[in-house]
Amino acid sequence: MTTMGVMLERADGYVRRVVFDSMATFGRSIQLAVAVAVFGAIDVLRGRFPYRDFLSQTWFIITVTAVPTVLVSVPFGVIVSAQVGSLTQQVGATSVSGAAGGLGIIQQGAPMVSALLLGGAAGAAVASDLGARVLREEVDALRAMGIDPIRRLVVPRIAAMVVVAPLICFLTIIMGLSTGFGIAVVVQDVAPGSYVSSFAAFTSFADIGIAVAKSILFALVVAVVACQRGMETKHGAIAVANSVNAAVVIGVVAAFALNLAITQLTTMFFPQRIL
DSSP states (O other), X not given: OOHXXXXXXXXXXXXXXHHHHHHHHHHHHHHHHHHHHHHHHHHHHHTOOOHHHHHHHHHHHHHHHHHHXXXXXXXXXXXXXXXXXXXXXXXXXXXXXXXXXXXXXXXXXXXXXXXXXXXXXXXXXXXXXXXXXXXXXXXXXXXXXXXXXXXXXXXXXXXXXXXXXXXXXXXXXXXXXXXXXXXXXXXXXXXXXXXXXXXXXXXXXXXXXXXXXXXXXXXXXXHHHHHHHHHTOXXXXXXXXXXXXXXHHHHHHHHHHHHHHHHHHHHHHOTTOOO
């Protein structure tokens, strides 16, 4: 066999392996999500839900995401307000700058900031914690004692991330809108009343509800990926680092892809409203 033939054969084998491994990982993630939903519902109905671990994880996620949310939301609001304000001034439509900037922050910015922070901060911490437990053989010890590690470790962490997601979304909206309003009024000389009235005319509570729903969905995706990568950590010196890296990258990319799909479907079937 020629050198080119060997290279093509190796490339074909690599592509097949990557595709099959990706499909297998996706299947395991779906299986984990279903198991978490079933175990969580059963434990809540039977009064055995680990509320102490859930509250502990919720507080931990809040502590690692609150300050980054503020630090990300402020420049994000500045960028959106500056770009929208520049465009509206060029076309002579400064009266709608509040609506354009506000809808951009609520419909797209806040859910994606939630996904980024949950994936980059909380997801990394969860994957690192679970990976370290795997290396210390704590997960095997739980199985030896007849305790399902998914029910004991994964369920409270995913539930905590899902609960914290709306809080991050609301904080992003508040900080982004406040910063955008300040930039529009102070820097771009937009009348405060005009900014607020245009925002109120084009924005409804449904927009905020949809943004919260999207943030919860993104949090679920990021949390499942982080827990799945953490629980599948292999033994080795850099195993935890690899799990954390994979959890962050895959979780954030999956959230962006899901947001793209939701936006495209909404634009296709409901062109009057872009989510």
